[in-house]
Amino acid sequence: MIHAPFELLWDSLIWESRRAYNGVFFGVGLLLCLGLSFLPGRTMLAMRLFVGFQLSAIVWLFPAVSNHFFLVFFCLLLLSILDLERRDEALLGLQACRLTVLIVFFYTGVQKALYGTYFKGQLLTWTIAHDDRFRTAFEVILPADEARRIAALADTVGPFGTEWWPLLVISNFVVVFELLAPFLLLHPRTRSAAVAAVVVFMVLIESGAREWFFGCVFVNLLFLFTRRSWYGVLLPLTLVFYAFLLYPRLDRVWGWF
Amino acid sequence: MSLRAKTLLIVALLVAFALWPLAHRAVVHEHFVSPWRLFGWAMYCVPVYKPRVELFIDHGGERVQIAFPRTSANNVRTFDTFIRNRAELGTLVDVDDLGRVLFREYPQLDQVTVRITQPVYHYDSDQIRSAYFEHVLDRID
Numbered sequence: 396m397i398h399a400p401f402e403l404l405w406d407s408l409i410w411e412s413r414r415a416y417n418g419v420f421f422g423v424g425l426l427l428c429l430g431l432s433f434l435p436g437r438t439m440l441a442m443r444l445f446v447g448f449q450l451s452a453i454v455w456l457f458p459a460v461s462n463h464f465f466l467v468f469f470c471l472l473l474l475s476i477l478d479l480e481r482r483d484e485a486l487l488g489l490q491a492c493r494l495t496v497l498i499v500f501f502y503t504g505v506q507k508a509l510y511g512t513y514f515k516g517q518l519l520t521w522t523i524a525h526d527d528r529f530r531t532a533f534e535v536i537l538p539a540d541e542a543r544r545i546a547a548l549a550d551t552v553g554p555f556g557t558e559w560w561p562l563l564v565i566s567n568f569v570v571v572f573e574l575l576a577p578f579l580l581l582h583p584r585t586r587s588a589a590v591a592a593v594v595v596f597m598v599l600i601e602s603g604a605r606e607w608f609f610g611c612v613f614v615n616l617l618f619l620f621t622r623r624s625w626y627g628v629l630l631p632l633t634l635v636f637y638a639f640l641l642y643p644r645l646d647r648v649w650g651w652f
Numbered sequence: 653m654s655l656r657a658k659t660l661l662i663v664a665l666l667v668a669f670a671l672w673p674l675a676h677r678a679v680v681h682e683h684f685v686s687p688w689r690l691f692g693w694a695m696y697c698v699p700v701y702k703p704r705v706e707l708f709i710d711h712g713g714e715r716v717q718i719a720f721p722r723t724s725a726n727n728v729r730t731f732d733t734f735i736r737n738r739a740e741l742g743t744l745v746d747v748d749d750l751g752r753v754l755f756r757e758y759p760q761l762d763q764v765t766v767r768i769t770q771p772v773y774h775y776d777s778d779q780i781r782s783a784y785f786e787h788v789l790d791r792i793d
Contacts, residue, residue: 510698
């Protein structure tokens, strides 16, 4: 529940005025629901209010709803059906959220395989050519010739792709990993190692993509698979990180007053 | 609600959640929807480009291009929203909103052609090609 309000506020504060006010309205509403959840005996009520509010936000934002914003909503929707005070229902909720994460992770690999834009490094070269974040991240490993060749693709129609084998390996590894990791997360024996591997994978991806909210959401969801709960440490750290991201943008709010 | 009913509901939601990405591929293919949207988990699968909009009128038998009237904040918002939504939802977004603004700002206009150029990824050649869509809008009094 901490992800949605912070992400919405963070996004809203760079939009044009009218849209920004609406975004802040939804973000603050979600924060109030989050606050309500800390009151004794009010957690389930708060969650259900939160789901309703987030659904309204999704309708308002549509079609520009990020997939991970919807993922958070879907997990909370599943949980809001249940009474999490009851152990059997809490367990069902945990299993449902775990399955959701597995479905998402598996499909990210399936879609990449079906669209076929990773086998020759096509999407990776296009992204490096067009996105400064990825260009900066890959400049570290790309030889000068290949970096120049890819940069020159930016204002062209292609063809996109690479023959430099390390980039081909990275590109194909992403697909294979996303297809296999869900199965490793599923099996109790490989689960802990899989969580660690996926966390490292996410850190590497986000070092280029810098999609902080997606990265935090997914890493937090991954810890649903650990035997013991890490949320006592993870959630405060995430909260501090989100506050750190949001703080520079609050200047805009002060400007409204 | 009993635990059994809740379980069935959750299973039904998960099945729908699991099947939707396959349907998503059909929607993307049919309507030029962005694969990055609509929860198909196809982010970072295909390059994305914004569409380009050109407007034409028939002027004495000749096709003449006109500019979209960005004369007010509302008009600018309408145009930018259209571009954003068209980039996300492809041909599921109609051009009526653009037409409303055009016929209001150009009272002498009876018909306008909206041409949308959508860069798309061509899988056979690994190149970006353009798909063209033309919509003819007539004034309705």
